[in-house]
Amino acid sequence: xxxLYLKMSAATTVARPVVNIADxxxxxxxxxxxxxxxxxxxxxxxxxxxxxxEDLAQEVFLELYRNMDSIQSHQHMVYWLxxxxxxxxxxQARRTKVRAHVSFEEAAExxxxxxxxxxxxxxxxxxxxxxxxxxxxxxxxxxxxxxxDPMEIxxxxxxxxxxxKSHLQRSLASMRKRVxxxxxxxxxxxxxxxxxxx
Amino acid sequence: MDIERxxxxxxxxxxxxxxxxxxxxxAAQMQSRRRGVWSNWRQWIAAPLAASLLLLALGxxxxxxxQEGEAAKAQLxxxxxxxxxxxxxxxxxxxxxxx
Numbered sequence: 001x002x003x004l005y006l007k008m009s010a011a012t013t014v015a016r017p018v019v020n021i022a023d024x025x026x027x028x029x030x031x032x033x034x035x036x037x038x039x040x041x042x043x044x045x046x047x048x049x050x051x052x053x054e055d056l057a058q059e060v061f062l063e064l065y066r067n068m069d070s071i072q073s074h075q076h077m078v079y080w081l082x083x084x085x086x087x088x089x090x091x092q093a094r095r096t097k098v099r100a101h102v103s104f105e106e107a108a109e110x111x112x113x114x115x116x117x118x119x120x121x122x123x124x125x126x127x128x129x130x131x132x133x134x135x136x137x138x139x140x141x142x143x144x145x146x147x148x149d150p151m152e153i154x155x156x157x158x159x160x161x162x163x164x165k166s167h168l169q170r171s172l173a174s175m176r177k178r179v180x181x182x183x184x185x186x187x188x189x190x191x192x193x194x195x196x197x198x
Numbered sequence: 199m200d201i202e203r204x205x206x207x208x209x210x211x212x213x214x215x216x217x218x219x220x221x222x223x224x225a226a227q228m229q230s231r232r233r234g235v236w237s238n239w240r241q242w243i244a245a246p247l248a249a250s251l252l253l254l255a256l257g258x259x260x261x262x263x264x265q266e267g268e269a270a271k272a273q274l275x276x277x278x279x280x281x282x283x284x285x286x287x288x289x290x291x292x293x294x295x296x297x
Contacts, residue, residue, distance in 0.1 A: 017226045017230055036214050036218055037212065037213050041209070041210075041212050053214075054215065057222075058218070058221065058225060062225055062226060065229065118207075122204070122207055122208045125204045125205060125208040126208045129205075140205065140209075141209060143205075144206050145209035172201055172202070175201050176201040179201060179204065
């Protein structure tokens with residue numbers, strides 16, 4: 001695959017970038033529109049800042065544009081986008097210390113729980129997610145935003161499968177405990193055990 | 199409390215701002231333009247550089263040929279001088295015999 005450039009219509013204008021994927025010429029705009037939600041959501045769920053997430057997503061697409069030669073198929077492109085976004089998010093968080101480290105125990109009490117108050121619970125879950133360490137947070141996001149299984153996550157983040165499973169178990173257990181406390185629900189041990197298989 | 203379901207809800211995909219794609223596209227176009235300018239700049243530098251190198255190589259070759267020619271000319275003159283000296287000696291011998 002290689003990057004192609006359409007003929008320039010005038011000396012001062014630059015043609016719309018197109019890319020060639022598996023012998024099909026595709027407008028780069030279609031590539032962006034097709035995957036912008038995935039890339040942006042990974043970034044915004046991880047960084048919890050829309051502006052920073054959009055900047056990061058833009059950098060990811062520009063890197064894709066520069067590296068189109070190495071992309072072999074549409075599936076490969078999705079894998080590449082997830083991988084590069086994940087790595088950039090983790091690097092960004094470590095570099096800028098976006099997330100002030102606060103343990104679950106230190107996290108402020110979130111909300112007054114009332115049955116059926118879903119948006120508040122959703123916000124609380126997002127808040128708890130932001131308290132996780134960089135690697136654990138990205139693993140949870142890849143698992144529950146993208147629906148990847150632990151094996152795929154391990155390959156994407158270049159880490160052992162056991163480490164991914166361990167992060168998932170610990171993160172879920174902590175979050176379940178905190179949400180259980182906030183909502184006054186008892187923690188269901190059977191439910192916990194059933195999720196270890198993921 | 200099904201924490202996994204709650205996570206799936208909290209982590210639903212969200213669209214970026216409506217102008218995001220246009221902004222990325224503009225940045226990609228700028229990247230292409232920069233790449234194009236760099237490529238043209240290299241072409242402008244490469245062509246005269248190649249011509250200069252060619253002229254230099256031709257000059258060196260011509261100088262080498264001239265030096266070889268001059269050396270051959272010197273050798274020829276030396277050979278002629280030697281031949282001329284020997285001819286004079288032979289003429290002298292012939293003259294002495296005739297006397």
